Amino acid sequence: MLGLILVTLAGVIAIAWIATGPLRARKRRQALSAITFPAPWRAILKRRVAAYGRLPDHLQQELRRKILIFLGEKQFIGCNGFVITDEVRLTIAAQACLLLLNRQTDFYPDLRQILVYPNAFYVERSEKDAAGVVWERHALLAGESWSQGQVLLSWHDIEEDCAHPHDGYNVILHEFAHQLDQEDGQIDGAPALPSKERYQRWSRIMQQEYDALCTAAARGDATLFDYYGATEPAEFFAVITEVFFTRANDFSQQHHALYQELAAYYRLDPAVWN
Incomplete structure (x- = not known):
């Protein structure tokens, strides 16, 4: 009997935990967005993110709040010896959150980790030719968005984008657009x-x-x-x-x-x- 009661109680607690998930997330995000945005972080935004300086004041404020939430919820991982610094995290988070301004958002709900490489990186690709033969090849990439909860980025290419902010290329915006695209369950060019x-x-x-x-x-x-x-x-x-x-x-x-x-x-x- 005691075992049955404990199992029932555990089930009730689990259901309650799931049911209150949105409320807990909202409170957590309210707390994160209320944190004072450090002055050195503002300096990074001005130096690295050209769009930040062009935003109206109210959008700058909203971007900073969204950055705080993003940094509080997403894990950054350095790959191939790359060291994650505040500059890396702020540069990526700011441009990812640029896509979320002025909109109700769940902050890329499928995304858990951002993997940052020092340079372009290789990934394995499987491709089928016209004869139905599957070929394995290595592709050299500056970024990639995975449906399993990761975005992969090359810091070298990010720095190039920051140095040339008006050339039409931005690997962070590109990969996070893919994350938006897949939020409806399909990666088809229609978010x-x-x-x-x-x-x-x-x-x-x-x-x-x-x-x-x-x-x-x-x-x-x-x-x-x-x-x-x-x-x-x-x-x-x-x-x-x-x-x-x-x-x-x-x-x-x-x-x-x-x-x-x-x-x-x-x-x-x-x-x-x-």
């Missing part, structure tokens, strides 16, 4: 949207622009977007997210309908930031 009508509009505009990029890539025509975005719709979403935050004026002028679609999703208009 979670609020209505059927929004999905229909998103699909129509994205398909038009994706097809145009594929055509430009096949012809070798000049384009604002990197040809890598023509690989598949998921990569297209990640590539245009990079350009949205790093070359907003060019994006808005050359691909206005697409820009407006991203602006509606992110609830931001980087083209108006000073």
Whole structure:
């Protein structure tokens, strides 16, 4: 009898723990966001994250609060001898949280760890050719987003992006866009949207622009977007997210309908930031 009571009690406690999860998460995040943001951390943001200095004051404040929550919930791991410092954590967290501004968010709920390598790193790839033969190969990458709860990044490439913030490339934005894309359970270039009508509009505009990029890539025509975005719709979403935050004026002028679609999703208009 005692054993049955203990098992029943354990079940009740487990159910209560699960049921109160959102409340506990909200309280934890409120506590984290109330922490005073250290002055040296602000200096890192100004030095490393060009977008931070262009944000209106209220978005700077919101970004700092989101960074505190992100740092309190995600684990950073140095790989191949790389040492994680405040500069590394702040540089990555700030740009990851840039994608979350102005929106209700669960802070990349599937993400647990950010693995940082000193340089580009190799990962194993399995590919099947037209004959059905599976080939194993090593791919050299600057970043990768995994559905198992990890984002992998090269610090060397991050530093290059920080040194050239308006060239249309940003590995952090790219990989965290993939994390947003997969929040609805699919990595297909369409993140979670609020209505059927929004999905229909998103699909129509994205398909038009994706097809145009594929055509430009096949012809070798000049384009604002990197040809890598023509690989598949998921990569297209990640590539245009990079350009949205790093070359907003060019994006808005050359691909206005697409820009407006991203602006509606992110609830931001980087083209108006000073």
